[in-house]
Structure formats: C-alpha cells, structure tokens
Amino acid sequence: MDGRIVIRAFRDGGGENRMSELVRVTDVTKVYQGGITGALNGVSVSIEQGEFTAIMGPSGSGKSTLLNLVAGVDRPTSGTVVVGGTDLGKLGETGLARFRRDHIGFVFQFFYLLPNLTALENVLIPAQLKGNSPNGRARELMERLGIADVGNRYPARLSGGQQQRVAIARALINQPTLLLADEPTGALDTRSGEQVMELLGELHRDGQTVLLVTHDAKLATRHAARVISVMDGTIVDDARLESPERAAAEVIRVRGEEAAR
Amino acid sequence: MSLKYGVLGLLKEQPLHGYEVKNRFEAMLGGTWDVNIGQIYTTLQRLERDGLVRPVGHRGDRGKLLYELSPEGQEALDEWLATPDSGPQQLHEEIYVKLLLATRIANGDLKGMLARQKRAYLQRLRDLNRLEEGARRDGRIDLARLVRGALLHTEADLKWMDELSSERFGTEGAKTE
Numbered sequence: 001m002d003g004r005i006v007i008r009a010f011r012d013g014g015g016e017n018r019m020s021e022l023v024r025v026t027d028v029t030k031v032y033q034g035g036i037t038g039a040l041n042g043v044s045v046s047i048e049q050g051e052f053t054a055i056m057g058p059s060g061s062g063k064s065t066l067l068n069l070v071a072g073v074d075r076p077t078s079g080t081v082v083v084g085g086t087d088l089g090k091l092g093e094t095g096l097a098r099f100r101r102d103h104i105g106f107v108f109q110f111f112y113l114l115p116n117l118t119a120l121e122n123v124l125i126p127a128q129l130k131g132n133s134p135n136g137r138a139r140e141l142m143e144r145l146g147i148a149d150v151g152n153r154y155p156a157r158l159s160g161g162q163q164q165r166v167a168i169a170r171a172l173i174n175q176p177t178l179l180l181a182d183e184p185t186g187a188l189d190t191r192s193g194e195q196v197m198e199l200l201g202e203l204h205r206d207g208q209t210v211l212l213v214t215h216d217a218k219l220a221t222r223h224a225a226r227v228i229s230v231m232d233g234t235i236v237d238d239a240r241l242e243s244p245e246r247a248a249a250e251v252i253r254v255r256g257e258e259a260a261r
Numbered sequence: 262m263s264l265k266y267g268v269l270g271l272l273k274e275q276p277l278h279g280y281e282v283k284n285r286f287e288a289m290l291g292g293t294w295d296v297n298i299g300q301i302y303t304t305l306q307r308l309e310r311d312g313l314v315r316p317v318g319h320r321g322d323r324g325k326l327l328y329e330l331s332p333e334g335q336e337a338l339d340e341w342l343a344t345p346d347s348g349p350q351q352l353h354e355e356i357y358v359k360l361l362l363a364t365r366i367a368n369g370d371l372k373g374m375l376a377r378q379k380r381a382y383l384q385r386l387r388d389l390n391r392l393e394e395g396a397r398r399d400g401r402i403d404l405a406r407l408v409r410g411a412l413l414h415t416e417a418d419l420k421w422m423d424e425l426s427s428e429r430f431g432t433e434g435a436k437t438e
Binding site: 221242246247251253254 | 290291292293294295376379380383384385386387388389390391392394407408411412413416419423426427
C-alpha cells in the first residue's frame with residue numbers, strides 16, 4: 001500500500017519538470033545513544049531533480065547520516081524527510097523497504113557484493129527482489145560500465161575498481177530515482193577512483209540525480225556543481241559552483257621570479 | 262629566472278627570432294603566463310651579453326635576428342634543470358595577510374572570512390578541473406600535469422580552511438609582538 005503511494009508521487013513529479021524538487025529534508029535531528037558521532041542537529045536542505053550534489057565534511061560530521069536518512073535506511077529522531085513527494089516518516093518498515101528497492105540506488109565505499117554470487121548475479125539482486133530478472137538490462141549496464149567481460153566472475157576475482165562498477169550496476173538495475181554514493185572512491189586507487197567518478201558524472205549528464213558523500217574535493221568539484229559542507233551535525237555551507245568557460249590565465253598564473261640581471 | 266631559462270630551453274630546440282620565442286613560450290605555458298615582446302628582447306640581450314646565446318648570421322632588422330644557444334648557454338641550462346627548486350616557499354595570495362590581520366581585528370571571529378575563502382577555493386577547484394579536462398582533450402599532457410599540481414595545491418588550501426574553521430580562535434591567537 002505504501003509502495004503504491006510512493007510510485008504515484010514519483011510519476012506525478014518526475015519527467016516533465018527537470019528542476020523540480022526531489023528531496024526535502026526539514027529540521028532533521030538525529031541523536032545516537034552513547035555518543036554524538038554522526039549526529040545531526042536541525043538540518044534542512046532540498047535537492048532538485050537532476051542535480052549532482054556533493055556532501056563534504058570531516059569524519060563523524062554527520063554527512064553519512066544525512067545520506068542514510070534520505071535513503072530511508074535510517075529514521076530521524078525528529079524532523080521530516082520527503083523524497084519524491086512521499087514523507088518517509090509515514091512509511092512502515094515494509095513500505096520503507098519497498099521505497100528503497102524501487103527508488104534508491106546505493107553505492108558504498110567497500111562495495112558489499114555477495115561473495116558467493118557472480119558479478120552478473122550481484123547486479124540482478126535488486127531486480128529479483130521485485131520478481132524481475134532483466135538479464136538484457138543487466139548486460140547493457142555492465143557493457144556501459146566496462147565490466148561486460150567479467151559477468152561470470154566472482155567478486156574475489158575482480159579488482160577494486162571492477163567491484164565498484166558491479167556495485168554501481170547493481171545500484172542502477174531498478175532505474176532508481178536517486179543514486180546515493182557514500183565515499184565510492186574511498187577504497188580505490190587514484191585512477192580507478194577517477195574512472196568511477198567519471199561514470200557517475202556520465203550518469204548525471206544522462207539525467208540521473210546523484211548525491212555523493214566524499215572527502216575528495218578535487219573529484220567532487222569535477223562533477224558536482226553543488227557542494228554542501230557539514231560540520232558537527234549542521235550544514236555550514238551550501239555552495240553552488242559556476243561552470244563558465246574560462247581562459248587559462250584566469251584560472252592559473254605561472255610566474256617565476258622576474259628581473260633577470 | 263624561469264623566463265631566462267625558458268628562452269634558453271626553447272633555443273636548444275632550434276634557433277628562433279624574438280617573436281617566435283614569445284609565441285612558443287606562451288604556447289608552452291598554455292596561456293598561463295603572458296610575456297610582452299619587450300621582456301623577451303631584454304632577456305635575449307642579457308643572455309647575449311653573458312655569452313649564453315649568440316646571433317645567427319648578420320645583424321639586420323632586429324626583429325628578424327635569429328638567436329641560437331651557445332655551449333655556455335647549454336651548460337647553464339643543464340645546470341638549472343638539474344637544480345631542485347629550494348629556498349623559501351612563495352605564498353603570493355592575500356589570504357595569508359588577511360588571516361593575520363583578521364585574527365587581531367575581528368577578535369577571533371573568522372568564520373565568515375574562512376567560509377567565503379573556502380567557497381572561492383571550491384570554485385577554483387571546479388575551474389581547474391575544467392582546465393585539466395580541456396588540456397587532456399587537446400592532447401596537452403604536459404599542461405594537464407601542471408594543472409594537476411595546481412589542483413593539489415588548492416586541495417591543500419581547502420584543507421587548511423577546514424582546519425582553521427574547526428579551531429577555536431581566542432585572543433591568545435594574536436600576539437601583538
């Protein structure tokens with residue numbers, strides 16, 4: 001029952017108006033027993049459809065907590081989280097599980113692939129939870145992510161970069177409204193990390209709304225035009241960056257010491 | 262300093278006129294360093310005076326005079342390339358002075374200043390990312406490396422802002438001696 005409401009809300013809101021509001025977090029507080037790490041204190045923020053937003057902040061600042069609340073993985077102590085017109089607080093556990101399955105794609109730092117399933121089988125899990133087995137779409141996605149040739153391998157036989165691509169394909173298999181990524185490059189070497197971020201950037205250019213938690217400001221600003229800074233459980237800055245064409249000299253000045261004698 | 266050796270390096274490839282030196286130098290730097298032709302001629306004259314370059318052929322129309330590297334110039338260039346950059350770190354930006362002044366004047370309330378500076382660094386990171394992308398697209402891997410250096414520097418600046426933001430600035434921060 002809950003699920004149907006969610007789905008209708010998305011149909012009404014999605015598509016025709018690209019810059020409509022997709023996520024609204026209002027005055028959210030999250031208190032954890034036994035400590036303040038990761039707590040949130042009166043956070044309000046809104047995310048538009050089609051945006052690529054980066055959330056940055058030190059460890060324990062609450063940035064991952066914010067992501068988990070938007071994902072419906074966790075519930076706030078007070079305040080509301082509305083995604084696609086649906087108030088997640090009004091959903092029961094079953095409704096919340098259905099919401100996550102149908103609308104959220106989640107990519108983690110440590111991939112979380114099931115070790116006894118092949119790459120292809122891992123990609124298919126979320127679809128199978130819905131009773132589907134879209135082999136064609138899975139292969140298409142894996143092709144696009146450059147992992148078509150490792151579909152029959154088990155995770156242990158994949159590199160970190162390949163495992164993260166499998167995880168991204170898994171996150172995308174149900175065509176999520178919102179793609180959430182929590183430090184997706186944190187366990188990867190520089191080059192694999194760049195490639196994974198490049199993929200997220202491509203998905204965004206194709207219209208995917210992406211919410212990224214990261215430590216890496218270099219990578220974040222390459223793709224995200226909006227950077228939200230979280231510190232001690234509050235949003236301390238919300239920067240919308242410009243992307244004009246700039247001449248090299250407007251961005252960098254190289255100078256040595258002048259005045260050769 | 263590096264203009265002088267930049268000129269020597271370009272002349273090592275082949276003899277050049279003043280204008281060619283200017284154009285090649287600017288192209289090498291990908292537009293991140295503009296030099297005027299006067300600076301180039303002054304540099305060439307000094308290099309000639311010091312015996313590091315010499316004119317090729319006859320001295321006619323000065324603008325058309327070709328210069329080449331002398332053996333002494335070659336030696337000076339090799340030595341410069343082999344010497345690591347050392348000496349004091351150059352901090353050119355005003356934020357360093359602003360920070361010191363604000364610590365005294367603003368009574369330790371630097372939050373706004375740090376937040377604005379952080380935003381500026383984020384925007385710079387975005388601009389640098391685009392520049393790096395463009396350099397790679399144009400096949401200028403050398404230039405992309407330079408931009409990469411700038412990206413890492415700006416990342417450090419950003420971390421510095423974060424570090425300062427999490428500090429508690431009291432009056433003890435500004436010792437007025």
